[in-house]
Structure formats: C-alpha cells, structure tokens
Amino acid sequence: MEYRELRPRAPMPEFDIRFRRFTSLNTTIRLREGKLQVRLSDLLETAPENMHHAIAHILIAKLYKKPISRAHNDRYRRYVSSETVSKQSEQIRQQRGRKRLLPPKGHFYDLEEVFDKLNHQFFHGLLGQPVLTWSGHHARRLLGHYDAAHNTIVVSRVFDRVDVPRYAIEYLLYHEMLHLKHPVKVKNGRRCVHPREFQAEERLFPQLAEAKAFLKHL
Template identity: 45%
Template sequence: MQVHSRSPRESPEAICARVFRELRPRTPLPEIHVSFRPYAGVNSFAQWVEGRLELRISDVLEAAPAPVLEALIHILLGKLFRKPVARRYLHRYRLYLNRRDVQRTVELLRGWRGRKFVSAPQGQYYNLEEIFDELNQRFFGGLLVRPRLGWSRQASRTTLGHWDPSHNTIVISKILDDARVPRLALEYILFHEMLHLEFPAQARGAQRRLHTSEFRKAERTFPGHTQARQMLKRLLA
C-alpha cells in the first residue's frame, strides 16, 4: 500500500493516522495527538499514554516538508510497533537532516537549549589546555582557536574523547587523567579531536561523514600513531 504525501491542509495527526492504518490495518484507529517540543536536538518520540497515541516531535521539524514528516512518523511508529522501516523513509529523513541549513539550526539550538557538563581542563595529573596549546603549535601552526576543554564526568572506557560543535567543546574521558596513562596516549586522543576543528563533518546525500579520507590521512601523521593506539588497547583491556 502506497502512502501519499499530505495535502497542504493535512494535519500531522492525519498523516499519523494514515501511517498507522498502513502498519496496523486491522487495529482500530486510536486517538492521536502530535505536539512539537523545544528539544535541544532532533530527538522525537512516540508512545502510548492511557490508550492515546502520542508523538512528541522536535520543533526543529515543525516546518519540515510533508514527505519528511511522513518519513519521520514511519520511523517512530516502526520503532513503537517493532516493525522494520522501509529504506526509502530512512533515506528521506536522513537526507533532510543533512541539509546545511538544518544542521546549522540544530547546532544553534543545541548550543542555546542544551547543557554541557564537563569539569575544568586541569585534571589531577594532566592539564588539557597546556597539551592543546602544545599540539596546536606542533601540528597546526598555532592557528586553531582553542575551544572549551574539559574532562568527562564519568570515566568512560568506550568514548575516550569527543568534539561537540554545538557547544564548541572537546571532552576527554577522565579515565585518561591517570598517572598510569602515558602522555603520548592522551596526546593522540586530543589530537584526534582537534582534527575535527580542521576537518568538519561532511554530508554526502543521506550520509554524514565525521572521518573523511583527509581526516584519516592527517591522523596518521601523528608521531607514534601506532604506539599510542597499542598503549590505549593495553590500558583498556
């Protein structure tokens, strides 16, 4: 069954009703309520509330074209009903999110609405600002503007570092702020995150690439690249 795009007057609830009938044709149509919420990102949710089907959608998507909203509702109801989502809906939704204007809006809202909890750059053993400045001079000619730097609240073993453009922040896992961690290993992780300042994420169709070929090539120029990775494997084993 083909679900057609909504007419200009069709409400989000009407779109949801059509998608619901496609996914559950034998189930009576429930009461449906769709609201747009001021979330920090584009996260959206569908759930049952006292027999009513409620969709809470990020207000970033309130002005999205009808086919995009339709694709999102397919994704939300597919998750709720544990049904596979057709690839065309996933592709359509990702393609919209990768538009430059949408990405810019999302980053601005995350910066305004979101919160970023990080500790000071001076850790118990290492100072991230000092290491950033040294790496900046060695590898970037001192041209990178220092972002906010801090240690994570939790000692994550899976995410050792990440760059958050919305808050202009590099966060390093505090598991690396330890006397047993060689400085080379920490420098490598921070260098990797600094490369995101030099090589921003690129959108290609429905895909968003964080680590481009240029990024990977630059990463391999770090002296002791292989040694640092081996150190980290031993530390986290």
C-alpha cells in the first residue's frame, strides 16, 4: 500500500520482511535482485498496525529518495520515544549487550525451536516469546526460571545434552512458559507462585510423570 502511494506507476516488487533480534530499533531496507529486503528490530513486531504502515512508508520513501510524509514521520517518532518502547529497548539492550546472554541455540537443543513447538501445542501460538537463554554454568539446583522483570526464561545448560530426553526439556520449558502466562498471585499477603490454574494446565503435559522423575535424578 505504502509502495503504491510513493510509486504509483512502478511494478510492485516482491517483499521479504523479517524481524531480527537487533539491540536497537534498527531498521534497514535494501533492493536486492528486484526484491525489497526489509529488516526490522523484533522490538517493533508488537507495534500497532498503523506503526507498521508508517515504518513501511518511511523506508520506501528513503529507498527511492522521495519526501517522507510528515504524519507518518511524527507517528513513528512519537511511538519509538514513548515510554514503554524506550524502556523495553533499553532493557533488551542491557540483556543482549552488556550481559551477553548465551544465544537460544545450544549445542543440542534450540530453545527457540522448543518454545515454538510448545507455544503451538499448548497456547495456540499466542504466548509472546520472551528472551530465551541458557545459564552460563551447568546448574543442577536451579534448572530453570522465568525472570519477569527482564522477561527472560533461563534454562540450565545441563539440559543441552544428547542424553537428555526431549520430553524433559519440553516439560521444563513448558513449566516456565506457564509462569509467563500466570503471573505470581498475592493472596492474603502470601505469594502464590503456582496457583491452581497453573497446576491444572501443567497436568496437560503428556509425559509429566516421566519428566518429573527424570528431573529428580538429574
């Protein structure tokens, strides 16, 4: 649509749009072999639709050296400087930049792939992906945890091994994903980390007993 506004007579090129884990709100556009290649920060993936239109307009205008519409430009500036977005990007910069988190793809298991599979199997694909990372050491005491403040799931490296059955890491990640879905409840001044709905959903995991037994002997 934005392409049509700016280049009414040119043939429509093919678009290849991907969200990348940029540490900033970096966005790039390139014309490659007749295809428009767009790379956006995954921070913008959750932006409202009119923001995607504004971004598309700005990128295409830049590429073809056309004037950028004031309305689109203002909308974009307002959005990226809004408090939530700048906080979110600052947080992710901290995690990915300074802390140098380990990438989700381990030696044997890819946390992103396991997350996607579980997201479709149990959450209709609706759970927003948090930052997924392996713990730096082979922790046996803390096998996994969800850090709500940094929207991060950390999985112990002991799971990244060929002798760890798939159901074990799936169960561990599923448990942490349930933490993401069910925030901690405070009842009569007491924190309830695994409320009843949480436990009921956890029982939907098919190999729950085997997984728990495996974790006990890890």
